[in-house]
Amino acid sequence: MRDAWRAYLDAIEVVREFIYSREYAELPTVRQQATQFLMQMQAVSYQWIIAPQVDYPRFYRYLHEPMSWNWGFPSPDYGYRWGFVDGRQTYRISGKRSDCVFLDIQVQPLFGIVEDAEFVKLPTKSYLVDDMQMDADGSFEIIASPEPHPGNWIQLDPNQHVMMLFVRETFYDWGKARPSSMWIERVSDTPARPMLNDEPALIAKLEHAARFVKFIVRAWVTAGFDRSLAAQDRQFNRFAMQHIPANAGGNPLAVYHNMIFSLKDDEALIIEVNAPTSRYWSFSIANRYIQLIDYVYHQSSLNGHQARQDADGKYRFVLSKDDIGAPNWLDPLDAAELGMMQFRQFYQEQAVDLPKVTSVRSQDAFTALPAGTIFISPVERQAQLAQRSRDVLAIYGY
Numbered sequence: 001m002r003d004a005w006r007a008y009l010d011a012i013e014v015v016r017e018f019i020y021s022r023e024y025a026e027l028p029t030v031r032q033q034a035t036q037f038l039m040q041m042q043a044v045s046y047q048w049i050i051a052p053q054v055d056y057p058r059f060y061r062y063l064h065e066p067m068s069w070n071w072g073f074p075s076p077d078y079g080y081r082w083g084f085v086d087g088r089q090t091y092r093i094s095g096k097r098s099d100c101v102f103l104d105i106q107v108q109p110l111f112g113i114v115e116d117a118e119f120v121k122l123p124t125k126s127y128l129v130d131d132m133q134m135d136a137d138g139s140f141e142i143i144a145s146p147e148p149h150p151g152n153w154i155q156l157d158p159n160q161h162v163m164m165l166f167v168r169e170t171f172y173d174w175g176k177a178r179p180s181s182m183w184i185e186r187v188s189d190t191p192a193r194p195m196l197n198d199e200p201a202l203i204a205k206l207e208h209a210a211r212f213v214k215f216i217v218r219a220w221v222t223a224g225f226d227r228s229l230a231a232q233d234r235q236f237n238r239f240a241m242q243h244i245p246a247n248a249g250g251n252p253l254a255v256y257h258n259m260i261f262s263l264k265d266d267e268a269l270i271i272e273v274n275a276p277t278s279r280y281w282s283f284s285i286a287n288r289y290i291q292l293i294d295y296v297y298h299q300s301s302l303n304g305h306q307a308r309q310d311a312d313g314k315y316r317f318v319l320s321k322d323d324i325g326a327p328n329w330l331d332p333l334d335a336a337e338l339g340m341m342q343f344r345q346f347y348q349e350q351a352v353d354l355p356k357v358t359s360v361r362s363q364d365a366f367t368a369l370p371a372g373t374i375f376i377s378p379v380e381r382q383a384q385l386a387q388r389s390r391d392v393l394a395i396y397g398y
Contacts (some may be wrong), residue, residue, distance in 0.1 A: 001201055001392050002317040003205040004206045004207065005201075006308050007204065007206070007210060007384035008206045008209060008210045008268035010210075011210035011211075011214055012038075012042060012210075012213065014059070014073075014214065015038065015041070015213055015214055015217045015218075016038055016044065016207065018124065018217060018218060018222070019037070019038055019217060019289075020034060020036045020396060021268065022222050022288075023218075023226075024288055024338055027267055027275070027338060028319055029334055029337055029338075030287075030288045030338060033287045033288055033289055033291065033334075034288075034289060036291075037138045037221070037289040037291060038218055038377065040070070040071060041071065041213050041214075041216060041217065042213070042380070043069075044071065044215070044216075045209040045212050046064075046186045046209070047069075048082075048111070048212060049062055049112070049205055049206050049209040049212050050082075050202075050209060051204075052084035052162075053084075054084055054085050054086040054089070054161075054162055054186075054398060055086070055186055055192040055193050056186070056195065057081045057083050057084060057085055057091060057184045057185070057333070058083065058183075058184060058193065059081040059082065059165075059167060059182050059183070059184055059188055059284065060081060060082050060083070060090060060285055061080075061081050061179075061311055062396070063080065063082050064078075064080045065396055066292070066294065066295060066298060066392060066396070067294060067296060067318070070292050071216070071221065071289075071290070071291055072216070072290060072341070073222060073224070073286045073291075073292065074292060075168075075170075075172075075284060075297040075300075075344060076118060076169075076301040076303075076304050076392075077101075077170055077171055077172065077280070077282055078168045078169065078170055078283070079100070079166035079168075079169040079170075079171060079183065079395060080163065080166075080167065080169075080178050081169070082164060082166060082167070082377075083165035083167070084110065084162060084164060084165075084291070085156065085161045085162070085163050085164075085165060085184075085186075086160075086163070087146060087156040087157040087158050087159065087162075087223075087363045088144075088156075088161065089151075089186060089188040089190070090094075090143065090144070090147075090148060090186070090188045091143070091144045091145070091184055091185065091187060091188075091306065092141065092142070092143060092144075092185050092189050092226070093142040093143075093144060093154075093182065093184045094139075094140070094141045094142075094183050095139070095140055095181045095182035096137065096139045096140070096180060096181045097130070097134065097136045097138035097139075097140065098169075098177075098178040098179060098180040098181075098395050099170065099178065099252070100169045100170055100171055100177070100178075100179075100180060101170040101172050101178075101279060101280045102130055102169075102170050102279055102280060102347060102348075103128075103130060103167070103169050103180055104126055104127070104128050104129045104168045104169075104251070104253075105126070105129060105142075105154065105165055105166070105167050106124065106125070106166040106167075106168070106251060107124065107125050107127070107144075107154055107164070107165060107166070107308075108122070108123075108124040108125075108158055108163070108164055109124070109157075109164070110160075110162050110163060110168060110212075110391075111125075111212050111215050111216060111220075112208055112209070112210075112212030112213075112214070112215045112216075112266070113160065113162060113208065113211075114211075114304070114383060115211065115284055116214075116215055116218075116219050117393070119215065120199045120218075122157070122160070122289070123157065124252065125155070125252075126251055126252060126253050126340075127142075127154055128253075128347070128358065129142075129156065130187065131183045131296035131311065132152040133151060133152055135239075138180075140152065140308065142154055142160065144165065144184075145301075146158040150358040150365075151227060152299040156236045158162075160387055163216075165184070167182065168251070168349045170282070170346070171395065172303055172304060172305035173305050174391035174392055174395060175176050175387070176389070177390045177391070177394075177395050179255075179395070184367040188259060197237050198298065203222070203320070209319045209364060216338060219280070221289050221290050224290050225260065225288060225289070225290055225340060227242070227261045227285070228240065228242060228258040228259075228340060231258070232260060235358055236260055236262045237259065237261050237269055237359060238255045238259060238357055239258065239259045239341075239343065239354045239355050239357065240258060240259070240354070241255075241256075241257060241354065242256040242257065250271075250343050251346065251348060253346065254344060254345065254346045254347075254350040255278075255340070255344075255345040255348060256342060256343070256344060256345075256355055257339060257343040257345075257355065258341065258342050258343075259340070259341045259342075259355075259357065260338075260340050261319065261332075261339050261340070261341060262331060262336075262337060262338050262339075263277070263320070263321060263336045263337070263339075264390065265362070266361050267319055267359055267361065267362065268319065268322075268324065268359070268360050268362045268364075269318070269319040269320070269322035269357050269358070269359055269360075270316060270317070270318055270321060270357070270359075270365060270368055271283070271316065271317040271318075271341075271355050271356070271357055272314055272315070272316050272356045272357075273314065273315050273316075273317075273343065273352060273353075273356070273357070274313070274314055274315075274352045274353060275309065275313050275314065275315065275352070276304065276345055276348065276349055276351075276352050277349040277350060278304075278345040278349070278351070279346060279347035280303070280304065280344070280345075280346040280347065281303065281306075281343070281344060281345045281346070281348075282303035282304065282325075282343075283301060283303075283317060283330065283341060283342070283343050283350060284301035284341070284342055285330060285332060285335055285339055285340070285341050285342075285346075286299065286335065286339065286340045286341075287334065287335045287338075287339055287340070288338055288339075288340075290340060290385075292391055293332070293334065293335050293339070294333060295392070296388070296389050296392045296393065297335055297389050298331045298385070298390075299329060299330065299331050299388065300331050300332070300333060300379075300382070301330070302317065302328055307328050308327040308328055308363065308374070310369075310370050310373070311370065311372060312370065315328065316328060316369055317329075317330055318330065318365050318366075319332060319341070320332075320365060320367070322362050323376075323378070323381060324362060324365045324374050325366055325375045325377065325381075326365070326373065327373070327374055327376055329376070331357070343355055360392060367386075
């Protein structure tokens with residue numbers, strides 16, 4: 001056990017050195033972000049790897065929570081849940097759908113279950129609950145198992161002793177968000193294992209936790225930022241199409257456009273996009289380690305319900321340090337010097353073109369918007385932000 005613990009600590013040190021040696025880590029703000037990210041990932045490895053018991057499953061709701069658990073560029077509009085299951089066993093999922101935009105369950109291997117080169121080969125599949133058999137009141141039942149099952153069925157991989165059921169429940173109008181009810185129970189007739197891990201099991205989990213942290217940091221977080229910058233030909237302030245591996249947190253049915261940006265003190269970026277046709281779309285902002293910047297108390301994200309459409313049918317957003325009074329202003333906060341913006345489209349008829357980005361001086365940004373754009377006064381913005389924070393916190397039970 002002592003050797004396993006030392007090996008885990010060695011892995012953390014490898015990750016620490018890796019984070020602080022990456023490009024842009026010399027920037028003071030980025031180094032502060034790196035320190036907080038590293039500390040958080042150690043706690044996350046316990047949440048995701050050590051704590052879950054596949055024989056006593058449940059849907060964990062708070063593995064992502066604003067200002068507490070925040071990694072991997074989550075969407076501000078999703079009520080995420082995770083269930084951890086054994087691919088060899090059978091589970092029953094039951095629940096009642098709310099009036100969310102969509103409810104989706106993505107089945108994938110648990111991060112770090114094997115080394116990176118083998119992990120990316122493991123299958124991932126998304127199941128849209130909305131397309132399944134459902135009662136008039138939204139009630140549903142799904143069987144997750146390795147063998148086919150009549151009715152609603154999610155296929156598990158019997159070669160994986162632990163898998164992840166990754167639930168996305170999407171809310172457009174935060175003030176009216178009502179999370180769906182969801183339960184999961186194991187229905188296999190094999191005896192459940194003890195709640196307390198014995199030493200061999202705990203050693204295996206520690207080894208898994210070490211792989212987990214290394215994968216998240218190297219193959220997902222820093223690699224995701226680096227891939228985005230490379231797709232932009234290493235030029236800031238332009239969007240590029242992304243091909244995010246499904247096993248690295250992406251959804252195979254979604255389209256992602258990313259932009260690595262860097263703002264000058266007096267610079268604003270006007271982002272123009274044609275009206276998306278997708279069931280859900282949004283713009284949100286993350287830092288160098290693809291952690292969302294605060295969206296509870298700041299308007300750093302907008303979705304298809306919140307954003308205001310211009311008379312010509314397009315949407316225009318303004319990214320700037322100063323609030324210029326535009327309805328679709330996006331606040332970069334501590335990511336202004338170096339940040340990442342993501343344009344998500346889920347379940348789209350056809351993905352719209354890459355957003356167009358124009359750089360202007362901050363003082364000229366509002367006049368560069370279409371005539372008739374509504375001005376949001378400081379008092380109005382303050383009221384909007386107060387309501388925004390109440391709505392977000394209510395989703396998380398605060």
